Amino acid sequence: MEKIEITVVGAGVVGLAVALELSKDHKDIYIIEAEDSFGRSTSSRNSEVIHAGIYYPKDSLKARTCTEGRRLLYDFCAENQVAYRKTGKLIVAVNDAEAKDLAGLLRNGRDNGVDDLKLLSREQIKELEPNIQAKAAIFSPSTGIVDSHGLMKTLAVQFAANNGSLVYNTRLTGIDKVSDGYYVTVEDKSGEVFKFFTRIFINSTGLNADKISALAGLSKDEYKLKYCKGDYIRVHSSKAKLINRLIYPVPKRAGAGLGIHATLDLAGGLRLGPDDEYVQNINYDVDPAKAGIFYESIRDFLPFIDLTDLSPDMAGIRPKLQGPGEGFRDFIIKEESQNGFPGFINLIGIESPGLTGALSIAGIVGKLIK
Numbered sequence: 001m002e003k004i005e006i007t008v009v010g011a012g013v014v015g016l017a018v019a020l021e022l023s024k025d026h027k028d029i030y031i032i033e034a035e036d037s038f039g040r041s042t043s044s045r046n047s048e049v050i051h052a053g054i055y056y057p058k059d060s061l062k063a064r065t066c067t068e069g070r071r072l073l074y075d076f077c078a079e080n081q082v083a084y085r086k087t088g089k090l091i092v093a094v095n096d097a098e099a100k101d102l103a104g105l106l107r108n109g110r111d112n113g114v115d116d117l118k119l120l121s122r123e124q125i126k127e128l129e130p131n132i133q134a135k136a137a138i139f140s141p142s143t144g145i146v147d148s149h150g151l152m153k154t155l156a157v158q159f160a161a162n163n164g165s166l167v168y169n170t171r172l173t174g175i176d177k178v179s180d181g182y183y184v185t186v187e188d189k190s191g192e193v194f195k196f197f198t199r200i201f202i203n204s205t206g207l208n209a210d211k212i213s214a215l216a217g218l219s220k221d222e223y224k225l226k227y228c229k230g231d232y233i234r235v236h237s238s239k240a241k242l243i244n245r246l247i248y249p250v251p252k253r254a255g256a257g258l259g260i261h262a263t264l265d266l267a268g269g270l271r272l273g274p275d276d277e278y279v280q281n282i283n284y285d286v287d288p289a290k291a292g293i294f295y296e297s298i299r300d301f302l303p304f305i306d307l308t309d310l311s312p313d314m315a316g317i318r319p320k321l322q323g324p325g326e327g328f329r330d331f332i333i334k335e336e337s338q339n340g341f342p343g344f345i346n347l348i349g350i351e352s353p354g355l356t357g358a359l360s361i362a363g364i365v366g367k368l369i370k
Contacts, residue, residue: 004030006369007184007198009172009212011035012043013148013358014350015204016155021362022369023162030198031164032186034171039152042206043355045284045316047232047263047274049246050074050084050144051353054091054109054117055258061331063112065357065364070142072359073151080158082150083266089143089246090125092134094300098250099136105250106138116141131242131304143246147266148355175201175216181343182216200343200369207282207319209348218341223332223348225319230274231286233294234313235262235305240270242304249301260297271313272298272305278324279317286312321349333361335368345369 006026008019011033019031035041053067077084093099102119109117118139125134156166173193174185181199188194203212210225249259260272272294291310298305321329332348345368347361354361 001183002196004028004196004198006030006200006202007032007182008202008204009033010204010206010209011038011156011166011168012041012204012206013039013152013155013355014043014206014347014361015202016152016159017358017362018202018204018347018365019164019166020155020159020162021359021366023159023164025366026369027163029159029164031159031166032170032172032184033166033168036168038156038166039148041282042316042319042351043152044148045314046148046352046355047261048145048148048265048355049263050086050146051356052089052109052114052117052140052142053112053353054105054114054138054140055251056108056112056353057328057330058108058111060328061333062353062357065331065360066353067113068363069353069357069360073146073356074144076359077146077151080154082154083147084144085266086142086144087245087264089140089248090120090129090132090134091138091140091248091250092125092132092301093136093250094134096135101250102136102138109138109140114140114142129243129245129247132247133301133303145246145264145266146355172212172215175212177217177341177344200345202345202347202365204347204350206350207317209319209346209350213346213348216341216344218336218339218344218346220339222321223346225321225349226323227279227282228318228320228351229277229279229283229315230318231277231290231315232271232273232313233286233291233310235270235272236309236311237269239305239309240264240268243270243302247302249297260294262298262302272310273313274316276318282317284315284317286315288312318351319349320351331361333364333368
């Protein structure tokens, strides 16, 4: 039976970042991916935002990996010619109640080490973004956008250059714990079954991370994922140049999303979203009727957008640990020795800001292995 030192299952942005980090100090590393290329689900179906670290509780993994990961990601993109733009972001309040909420967000962001945030008046907002309406806003200069596909491609190329192996079209079907590691069974697209030994197993399978953990025999209620779908609506290109930064509302409630916001892309386009809808099954269809709901959500602060400017764009699904109406749940980044699975590392509930924090998460996994 073939023996491998480290197996990473899942070639999303986090799995690729982890594998590249480990390939600097370890040899004989494989990434196993069920799809025909990297980043086919969560990693390629998002706003491509580099978050600053404003929203997450102090000292949480989400806060720590976001603030550290942001710096690492900007440096990585600059050094490796991955397209990005530090657009900046406004979190806008349209009434007195929302303006009061900004103070808490500002304090939380600063507690997390985001030291460049500014509170803006209506007049200052108009100087930056003359086409939006807001009573007050938080300005986050260090928020930006990134070419997620280009980022993942660069991570994959560098991993291969470090003699790492990336195997596509290969589905994991079995994990058996043995004394010094794990027997892993996989099936390729032709139906042929292979079995190999790995000393370290890293579960970075996104939407399926709880199922893969359970397949190994490690099933816990707190690992159970909930699917939260987010649809995006495209804004007509004639309106895309009317804002220069990302425009976010004050979050209405905890646990699901940050509210329907306006996000620029590197191609010069503008889209709205995502919303949040808990679903039982994975489905990426976008209901055209949602354009009206999105319009009502943003009309107060983006008055230049008309309902006729909106059309369906894409959808993504977040692998959330908290269900509807539940409070904050942090990333699970855990080496499972205490649960009887030494050398098994779980990455579960890696949703936003997982893209921003990917390189930081990779560093944490590297330390767990050391």
